[in-house]
Amino acid sequence: MLQQxxxxxxxxxxxxxxxRWPTAPDLAEASTSDVLRAWQGxxxxxxxxxxxxxxxxxxxxxxxxxxxxxxxxxxxxxxGHYTAAxxxxxxxxxxxxxxxxNIRRVIERAWSAQAMPxxxxxxxxxxxxxALVRDHDGAQWSAAxxxxxxxxxxxxxxxxxxxxxxxxCAWLAAGKxxxxxxxxxxxxxxxxxxxxxxxxxxxxSAAPVVQASVIEQAWANELQREKAxxxxxxxxxxxxxDRGFALPQ
Numbered sequence: 001m002l003q004q005x006x007x008x009x010x011x012x013x014x015x016x017x018x019x020r021w022p023t024a025p026d027l028a029e030a031s032t033s034d035v036l037r038a039w040q041g042x043x044x045x046x047x048x049x050x051x052x053x054x055x056x057x058x059x060x061x062x063x064x065x066x067x068x069x070x071x072x073x074x075x076x077x078x079x080g081h082y083t084a085a086x087x088x089x090x091x092x093x094x095x096x097x098x099x100x101x102n103i104r105r106v107i108e109r110a111w112s113a114q115a116m117p118x119x120x121x122x123x124x125x126x127x128x129x130x131a132l133v134r135d136h137d138g139a140q141w142s143a144a145x146x147x148x149x150x151x152x153x154x155x156x157x158x159x160x161x162x163x164x165x166x167x168x169c170a171w172l173a174a175g176k177x178x179x180x181x182x183x184x185x186x187x188x189x190x191x192x193x194x195x196x197x198x199x200x201x202x203x204x205s206a207a208p209v210v211q212a213s214v215i216e217q218a219w220a221n222e223l224q225r226e227k228a229x230x231x232x233x234x235x236x237x238x239x240x241x242d243r244g245f246a247l248p249q
Contacts, residue, residue, distance in 0.1 A: 003083075005042050013042055025064050027055035033247035036237065037205050043194075045201060045237055050078025068092045088138070095138035097129045102149025103142065107132065109153060109171035116155065116180035196221070196228035204238050204245050211244040 001010045001017075017038055021027040027035070032052060039048035054076045058066060066087065067073050073084035085096040104117040107129055117125065133141050152159045160172050171177070189195055196219050203218035204210050219225040229245075232238040239248050 001042055001047075003047065004044060009042065013038070021055075023064065024055040024058040024066065027052055028059040031249050033205075033249055036201070036247050040202065040205060043198065046235055047078065049236060053077035054079060066091065068094075070096060086142075089142045090139050093137065093139045095133050095136065095141075097126060097133055098138075098142040098146070099125065099129055100146060102147075102153075103129070103145045105155065106145050106149045106153045109158075110165055110169045113170035113174045113177070114180070115171065115176070115178060118181050119183050193224065193228055193231075196224050197232055200225065200228050201232060201237060204232075204247055209241055209243050209246050215245060 001014055020038065021030055030052065032049065035048050035052050036045055039045050042048075057076055058064060067076070068088065068091075070081075070084045070088055073079050073087055074081070079087075082099060085098045086100075088094040088096040089098050099121060101117075104121070104125065107125070108114040108117045111128060111132075148164070152163050160166055160169070160176070163169065163172075166172055199218045200215060203214055206214075215225065215229065219228065229238065233240065236248060238245050
């Protein structure tokens with residue numbers, strides 16, 4: 001839930017989710033329509049379907065227990081290197097390399113004198129982080145550096161005066177140079193295909209079956225509406241039924 005979504009939006013959703021489906025078997029047995037409705041407001045709804053698919057594999061093939069190795073986790077639906085490493089570190093206290101945005105920023109500043117990391121993870125970054133975490137408690141190190149990046153070594157206005165590693169920070173010692181790599185500007189969400197998809201999925205979620213006229217009211221631009229609905233259907237998030245559209249069951 002926290003991937004690409006702010007903490008304050010996640011907390012109430014996570015609490016409700018865990019109250020309804022506290023275990024993998026519980027989530028595996030839920031209807032997909034209920035899962036998608038519970039995910040409303042978090043964005044990127046394919047994550048919800050992958051999470052449920054993962055819960056079903058855990059239930060059917062792993063006796064309801066989450067695997068404890070990166071290799072096993074990477075074989076699960078929708079789990080990539082970051083998520084696998086995070087599970088191993090925080091659930092099983094293994095010295096895996098968890099590289100979220102905050103941790104990457106701290107490492108680049110403190111050890112490479114770089115204001116910000118590159119847009120995409122690089123092999124040298126992974127090697128540097130692996131060397132740093134190797135001799136530490138994996139979960140504690142990752143959690144500490146993650147919090148340091150979130151609360152102190154922030155992207156804007158870092159609080160270097162209270163940073164616990166300020167005496168050894170390469171970026172601070174270099175005078176905090178503005179040497180961040182150039183990143184492509186994120187496209188506006190307003191009017192985007194992503195916004196159209198979200199509006200249509202909310203409309204379909206509002207009733208067991210939604211007629212085409214309701215979909216037309218949810219998004220005015222016909223070409224973009226058709227494109228967004230086609231992508232939702234192709235992703236398995238919406239299905240066509242005799243009288244219109246519905247969430248998968």
